[in-house]
Amino acid sequence: MVRKSIKTLLRTPKMTFSFVLFLIFTSALLALGGNIISMVKSGSQKLDEVFTTIGVVSQEPWDTKRMEYYNAYFKKNEIYYEENYRPEISDSSLLIDEIEYIQTPWQRPYYGAHMKDYVLTRLESRNVDLDGLRDLIVEVTPVEDCTLVDTHLMKIEKIIFGYDSYSNMEIEVIGNDPEDTTMFYKDKKYIMCLMATVAPKEDGTLTHAFTPTMAAATTQYYNGEHTKAKFEFYDEVTEGFYEREEGKRWLELKDALQRQLETIPVLPADSTDSLLAFHKGKAYIEEGADLSVEEYESGEKVCLVSQAFARYNNLAIGDELELPLYYANYGTIPQKFFYTNSDNWYYDFGLLNKDNKAYPVFFQEKYRIKGLYTAVSGESWEDSMPMNGVVIPAKSVTAKDEDNIIDYGPMLEGNTTFQIQNGTVEEFMKNWQAYGNTQLEFEFYDKGYSLVEGSLKRMEKMAIIFSIVGLIMMVSLVFFFCNIFITKQRERAMIERLLGVSKKGVMISLLTGFLLFSAVSVGIGTGLGTALTGVFQEETRTEAIFDLTYSNINVDEANVYEQIPLTVDVREVLAVPIVTLLFIAVVAAIFARRIVRDSPLEMLGRREDL
């Protein structure tokens, strides 16, 4: 019966050849479409492993005031704009039911760690004329009775803190409050905390000048409130001054200034990627390994250290680094103070707490160095790394920093980040606009996820075209050829039945050849489709089109396409031909059954009528 069935098909060689050719082509299209869809699916899954979408949030000021102040430097009134951020919006206000976070928003502080016995890399480009320390505590005597509304000469009597080269110098001192008309008398001695700058002399030439520094202020944030800032940058020095409370404050300030010079910034994080510099590729692990998700989650005592800091201190992977943390700064980002390429650094926070004491260490632990990172200069403060920075898991700091908050401010792009599902930025913004606070501004960084996702979507679109063409053609072909190879064999089937062949036998005679040719064709077609998929895969893994020399793409990013291997699931490859063959078998069986079900005599009668 099987041979007869095949023989019948071979009697119409052109038609059979067309059928085989069509089926091969259609199966190839279906296999190609199915394989690419499978590849895109696997690629999409990998995307979520490779890419992360982080959002940064910053608070808009509640109001902005146009202010005027007297600039003693230029000897004229200047205009500036004072932005009011208080009360600060808490990071918890971002937690609304409609938004799902992978990592919830957190206003990240940076900790100050006192590293007395370590060598700290210094600023690379420092103003040559100010050469070195800008801040000093000095005992001075005014050359003449004066106020500090304008610049006045004062003679340095004693240096409490700062470079000795200033000894006995006469320096210009400028106040910063034009309403402070306190008199300074030439027969009295004063102690002052000043910052070196440059100012014009009366004859027009420039000279060293000194202005008050914020280091002497108190900016502690305690019990959820800002301590009322004390900005006492001078005091009169009298007999027994340093034994009294006000004198001890100056000695504390001296210690605090010295300690700050020996301080490195420690960045607690939920993931390395949540630090913008790392996320944007401006910083990357050069040696060792990144901290793992598990280490971040369990708060293990491991850290990432800047390559330069490690080099200066002979630190290697696996070494232990003891971090005595003594303050937490929520008010600004560490890059502004600990920056590699600026000589404009200055204190915007005070070094003494509300009790006029230097902050005590609140947490001290040894951390194992797991990786050394390198950072290049970012496009902004926010995507740079501070000098001598150390990254630790946030959960590893088990002590509370509430008594050691040196400053507190609004959420900033550089200190508040969160992670959301890839590709959900629009949904996030829609929900935020409906339910959130309009005083907050967001920016999102997805490492180019949207671009790669777009590419995969286009690939998927192509695959869908292949599949639809294949599917429609398959359905049409199967019905068309079933009609030709089965329905048109009605007379043969009738004769076979009249010759005593059973219904089952007739079915076999009608179907076997057809199904055999179908199976072979589908097999060849699937093979061809899989081969074409290989070509497709090769084409998606071509070498870089663009020269990456001088590029700001870091090594990890450059290999992003390599990180998304487009693999085909074998089960899905096999599913396509199996389903195709099943479909052909079912349709062919229905066509054959319709013929076999009829009575041969009835059929013969119909034939006679014709």
Next chain:
Amino acid sequence: MFIFRTAVENIRRHKRKSILFFMACLLLSLIMQVILINLQVTEREYLEIRRSIPVTGRVTNLTGTSSSRLVIPEKNIAAIENCDFLKDKLYQAPVWFTNHEIDSKDVRMNNSYYGLATNSAEATSYKEITWLEGESEKSLSDEELKIIVSKPLLEAENTSLGKDLDLYIHYQHCDAYDVISYDFSKQHTFRIIGFYTANDNEQDRQGADILVPYKAITALHKEEGRRYLMDGASFSLVDPAEINAVKEEMKKTGYLSIAPGAVPSRKGNALLFEDSTFIKTATNFEDNIRLNKIFLPVLLGALLVVIYLLVNMLMQSRREEYLLYRVMGMRRRSVGVLFCLEHILIALGGVIVSLILSMIMGGTSWMQGAILSLLVLLCICVGTMIALVSIGRNSLMLAVQKND
């Protein structure tokens, strides 16, 4: 007219076959349109991103930590200057002026004017520049001794636009360790060709007092047998797609890539391109266009084969009808025209509907769609004619006998 009427009648009579053929033509044409749209949209988007994603570059030190206060060798600046693929070229270096003679060593501490030798007014943060008639930003590319000054300087010097101003230039000396010092000064007369003002919103008050053409300062230094080196340089690409050519030129000049582990220095001998967004996006598009171009001919060829086979099959199924027309006395050519017309009418309907659908999908233009439709129609015609030749070979007597 008779043939046209008969063709329409035949289409109606063979309703099922006509619908099947119509659907096939519609589908095949639509697929081709969609592929073409996809390719065109991708190519169009790619052209757009080449315009919309800027690629900028800047000279940095070897560690990549600094792109200002550098010492940039002259040949490195010349490479940027001579590169035709670059635009918005900006070089700058400080130059100190005084209106009286002083010891140059103290120039930064005395009552001096901080100037920038540059080729572009972009070097200052103050954008509102009032130019002397006939002068423009191009004047900064000259070698003439012209200056643009800040308004406070103009007032302090009690001078005005278009007048000459005598100023002492303090000459640079760059030692073997790339440390810049100033050791002597010389008076020159500069023509004031513009002044700039800062408005209240400009908080950056660190801008230069004077802008002067860098070529002029370089020439003055050369006259004294000195080198005047730029301390910062940046640029952007005219066409980001030419990035490989630009990088090739820069490599030949000797520019290095950033090596973060290197010893920090002030030498501006490395380049950093802000090109990650462009490269990632463009690579994506190039990949897609390449894939589309590889698979488009394959798919087109396959679709054309399908069209031919479909037409052939449909014709073969009507072989007896063809022979009947012939037996009835119709000439071979007339029957051929009749059958061709039938197929063309159906195919025309299919391609027109597909054209409309593709226009609704918003991709291809009428012209391109029409060309593609014509191509489909041509294939159908060719397929029909080949099939007709094949049918025509059958013997009429055979057909008559078979029907008997």
